[in-house]
Amino acid sequence: MFLLSHMLKSFIRKGQLTVIDADGKRHVFGGREPGPQVTMQLTDPKLYRSLVFKAELTAGEAYMDGTMRFEEGSTLRDFLRLFSVNRLSLGSYPIQKVLRAIKMRFRKSMQSNRKGEAQRHVAHHYDLGNDFYKLFLDDHMLYSCAYFREEGETLEQAQRNKLRLLAVKLNLKPGMKVLDIGCGWGDLALYLAQLENVEVVGVTLSKEQHALATRRAEAAGLANRVRFELKDYRDVKESFDRIVSVGMFEHVGVRHYDEFFKKLNALMPDDGLAVIHSIGHMSPPGMTSPWLRKYIFPGGYSPALSEVVAVTEQNSLWVTDIEVLRLHYATTLAHWGQRFEANRDKVVAMYDERFARMWEFYLISCEMAFRTGSQMVFHLQLSRKRDAAPIVRDYVTDGQRAYIAREKELGLDV
Structure with a gap:
C-alpha cells in the first residue's frame, strides 16, 4: 500500500x-x-x-x-x-x-487496422447484437455524438439535428452519388435519400449493422436509391460526388491516415466534398486508454487535430471547414447512460453482471472525458478545390432552417 x-x-x-x-x-x-x-x-x-x-x-x-x-x-x-x-x-x-x-x-502498432484485422475489431464491438444497442440508443439507433441545438432537447431530436447539420455541410444537389463510410445502422444514408434526390451507398464491416440497414432501406421504399455493402472502404471502386463518415475515423489509426485520405482523393472528383465526423482531443498526440483498447475498441484511437490536418496537407486536400463540438458528446453519453441503467437488468440477462459493469465503466468514463477531460468531436469538410463549398458560412445556418421546413413537408418530424 x-x-x-x-x-x-x-x-x-x-x-x-x-x-x-x-x-x-x-x-x-x-x-x-x-x-x-x-x-x-x-x-x-x-x-x-x-x-x-x-x-x-x-x-x-x-x-x-x-x-x-x-x-x-x-x-x-x-x-x-x-x-x-x-x-x-x-x-x-x-x-x-x-x-x-x-x-x-509503440502506439502506432497498437492502432493497426489492416484489412481483416479491422473487421475483427469492428465485430468485437458492433456485433454484440442489435437488441443490445436498442436498449440505450435513440429510436433510429445512431451511435455517435448528437447535436443539441437547444437545452432540453430529447436524444432523438438532437440526433436528427446532427444528421441535418451533416447534410447541409455535404451541400447536396439532385442526382449526386454519396458514399457513407462506416454507415452504422443506416439512418444517415436513409435521411439523405429522403431529403434529396441522391443515391447513397453505405459500407460497414459489421454484419449486424449491414443486415438491419438493408432491411430498413427496403422498409422505407428506398432500396432503389440506397444500398448497403459489407465491405472495407479500401475496397470501394466507384466514384462519388460526396463522401461522409461518422464515427468511423476513430477506427482508422494514425498509421493508416495517409491510406484513408488517399482513398478519399481517389474516389472524389476535383469539386467533390467529404465531411468527416470524428472524436478527437484538444491535447497533443497520445494513446487510447489501455482499458478501452482491450475491452471496448481494439485498434481505436481518437486523434489530435494536428495529426489529421498534417496528413490532409500531404494529400493536397483543402480543409474548407472545421467545427468543434465540445460538450455535445458528454450530453449524448449522459442520455445513453440513463437509458442503459433503466435497462440494466435486461443487459445482465443478455450477458452477465461483469459485462454490465464493463459498459457502465465505458459510458461514464467517456462522458467524463468529454465533460472535464480533453475529448471533443470535430467536423472536417475537405475538397481538392477551395470553392467546392460556398465561401460564406451562412449556408450552414440557412440550410438547416430550410431542411427543418422540408422535414415537416415530408413528414419526417422526430
Missing part, C-alpha cells in the same frame, strides 16, 4: 479520495482544491501495486470484477469524475511519465 499511497498523494489535488484497504484500514488523500468526495474499498491486496503501474487498466478491471467498490454514498460516476479532474497530475507522476514515454514508442 506504500507505493500506491505515494502516488495517490501526488494524484489527488482536487477533491478527496478515501481508500479502505483489504484489511479495513482507511487512507485519506485530499487535494488543496475543492472537488468530488469519494470513498473506495479495495478488497484485493494485489491491486495496490497494479494500480500504480497500470492505473487505468486495473481500475476498470477491478470495477468489473467487484474488487473495487464504492462506499458511504460514493458512486462510480463520482470516482470517474474525480479521476478526470485530476488526470493531469496522474500523468506527471514519475512512474507514469516513464511508462507513457515507453508506450508512445
Whole structure:
C-alpha cells in the first residue's frame, strides 16, 4: 500500500479520495482544491501495486470484477469524475511519465487496422447484437455524438439535428452519388435519400449493422436509391460526388491516415466534398486508454487535430471547414447512460453482471472525458478545390432552417 499511497498523494489535488484497504484500514488523500468526495474499498491486496503501474487498466478491471467498490454514498460516476479532474497530475507522476514515454514508442502498432484485422475489431464491438444497442440508443439507433441545438432537447431530436447539420455541410444537389463510410445502422444514408434526390451507398464491416440497414432501406421504399455493402472502404471502386463518415475515423489509426485520405482523393472528383465526423482531443498526440483498447475498441484511437490536418496537407486536400463540438458528446453519453441503467437488468440477462459493469465503466468514463477531460468531436469538410463549398458560412445556418421546413413537408418530424 506504500507505493500506491505515494502516488495517490501526488494524484489527488482536487477533491478527496478515501481508500479502505483489504484489511479495513482507511487512507485519506485530499487535494488543496475543492472537488468530488469519494470513498473506495479495495478488497484485493494485489491491486495496490497494479494500480500504480497500470492505473487505468486495473481500475476498470477491478470495477468489473467487484474488487473495487464504492462506499458511504460514493458512486462510480463520482470516482470517474474525480479521476478526470485530476488526470493531469496522474500523468506527471514519475512512474507514469516513464511508462507513457515507453508506450508512445509503440502506439502506432497498437492502432493497426489492416484489412481483416479491422473487421475483427469492428465485430468485437458492433456485433454484440442489435437488441443490445436498442436498449440505450435513440429510436433510429445512431451511435455517435448528437447535436443539441437547444437545452432540453430529447436524444432523438438532437440526433436528427446532427444528421441535418451533416447534410447541409455535404451541400447536396439532385442526382449526386454519396458514399457513407462506416454507415452504422443506416439512418444517415436513409435521411439523405429522403431529403434529396441522391443515391447513397453505405459500407460497414459489421454484419449486424449491414443486415438491419438493408432491411430498413427496403422498409422505407428506398432500396432503389440506397444500398448497403459489407465491405472495407479500401475496397470501394466507384466514384462519388460526396463522401461522409461518422464515427468511423476513430477506427482508422494514425498509421493508416495517409491510406484513408488517399482513398478519399481517389474516389472524389476535383469539386467533390467529404465531411468527416470524428472524436478527437484538444491535447497533443497520445494513446487510447489501455482499458478501452482491450475491452471496448481494439485498434481505436481518437486523434489530435494536428495529426489529421498534417496528413490532409500531404494529400493536397483543402480543409474548407472545421467545427468543434465540445460538450455535445458528454450530453449524448449522459442520455445513453440513463437509458442503459433503466435497462440494466435486461443487459445482465443478455450477458452477465461483469459485462454490465464493463459498459457502465465505458459510458461514464467517456462522458467524463468529454465533460472535464480533453475529448471533443470535430467536423472536417475537405475538397481538392477551395470553392467546392460556398465561401460564406451562412449556408450552414440557412440550410438547416430550410431542411427543418422540408422535414415537416415530408413528414419526417422526430
